[in-house]
Amino acid sequence: MFVHGIGGVRDAERERRDWLTALAAGARAAGHADVVSGLTQGWLAETRFADYSDLFTDDQAQGDASDALDEAQDAAFMTALVEALVDEVEQQAAERGDRRTLVVAADARAQLPGGGAGDGTDDEQGAGELFRVLGGVLTTLLQAPGLRGCAQWASGVPLLGDLSQVGRYLRRRERDGGGRTLDARIRERVLRGTDPGRPLIVVSHSLGTVVAFEALRGYGGRVPLLMTLGSPLATGAAVLQRLVPQPPRTPDRVERWLNFWDRDDIVVGRPRVERWMLPAASGVLPVTEQVDSDGLWVHTATKYLRHAAVAGPLVEALKA
Template identity: 80%
Template sequence: MFVHGIGGLRDAAEERREWLNALADGARAAGHADAVSGLTQGWLAETRFADYSDLFTDPDAQGAGAVPGAGAPEEREDQQDTAFMTAFVRALIDEVDHQARERGDRRTAAVAEDALAQLPDEDGEDDQEQGVGEPFRVLGRVLTTLLQAPGLRGSAQWASGLPLLSHLSQVGRYLRRREADGDKRTLDARIRDRVLSGTDPDRPLIVVSHSLGTVVAFEALRGYGGRVPLLVTLGSPLATGAAVLQRLEPQPPRTPARVERWLNFWDRDDIVVGRPRLERWMRPNASGVVPVTARVDSDGLWVHTATKYLRQAAVAGPLVEALKAGPLVEAFEK
């Protein structure tokens, strides 16, 4: 099962194909050319792309933390949303600064410092003076500054800071646990229900998750009753302590009970990923399983895409090996 991260509306069938093709490239690089046809034609494993993207655009599912000016009602924001997004954006910029200094990239470090200097206070006390929505507009300008860094400039994913902030705000909206209008279920619960829809606990399930999807998968699996031979997390913000890790449920966070192996991959140049601390902050399940983190290196600074990770031999290799150990066929139901 593939679980996507932040972004706009998805075409589940097309993205499933793209993720499988990327995984096939990674399998070939890892010496598993014999698995390529099995992956792309569907006989090695039945694969589902769990698409919950429409829940972030459904008016009945809108939660707090949406970004004014990006299609969301301004009156829903509050000081808690401002504090979360400011802390989250600060953590991302800190990562860019840290990575640039490691590489000796003074130009990118200077851009990051400039962006940090523009950040508003995290307590949100000045919201009323600034006007409704102003803190988010400031954060949008901060991210626009960040996107001027040499490696980020001209990114095809986000032309300016406000669209990027709109997508990043999905993390905050998921973690707010607020009931949607006319629905007693919170947005995060609706997302987890969507992800687990069609899975069969009587059949083993391999989960490959990316970005916000790693948070969703982690929480969705906490009460899952079936075998999970392998959980793969790519470009995960789970280790972003103040902003994400402390908001996970349950607390303190621990590996979901039925997960038998957890591989966590990060790219040094992926700004959405905190430095590799996850294994130190995640408690083991009853079987002693904790995440094992490995670094991969992709081309370019902006590497926060699932397909770039899946093309890595280090990612695809153990995933294909787990599939070959099958039969690991996930229930597929739309």
């Protein structure tokens, strides 16, 4: 099962094929050329793309990305999330001795509400103004040498709009006519059609890693492999401390958890998820590995799946 992340409305059938095609390329690079035809043809029917993207644009959804900042709680969340991304870029640059990125991160930090030293809110700023300020922070951050590859976002404003979906999921509101919150409807959509009597391999990306993590906490079937790509799961108070359950722990049905991140992926904060997660009852913890992508669009799931390091263990789990 594939679980997508932030972004616009999806064409589930097209994306399912795109993810499988990328996985086939990664499998070939990993020395599994024997399964390439199966990935693009035979296994297609066995693979489900769990699409919940329309739930962010239905009648319960807000009409504009900046509307997600209408309340103080949402404003505080988005400010904390953006500040956490600045922190992570700055920390990674310091570890690499990357002075150019440190200068960019310092410039971005200076633009944060309160100069990055407050509680994440500013009572004098309305939602629209705060959205503009945070978009400017991200626009500056995207000028860092590695992050210029995040070409899927022309500036920080569309990136902030996509990131606001993380906040909307985690605030656990936006109830439908039956009283179900947005996050509950998303998890229900993801698990719809799964058969607990059959092993389930989950490949999740971006916000989808948060969704999959929470959806699997009550899942009754075997999960031989959970794979998280470009995950914001461990992003401090903005995400980590809002997960359910608390303190966060590996879902008990997960038998193996592989987490991959690209250092130029701006959405990933605190990439080493295992440092912030308790083990499952069986002792399973995430195992994190870094991959380095060339060119543009580093935050896409297909970019990750084309890596031999990602595709190899996934194909081995499918063969098992």
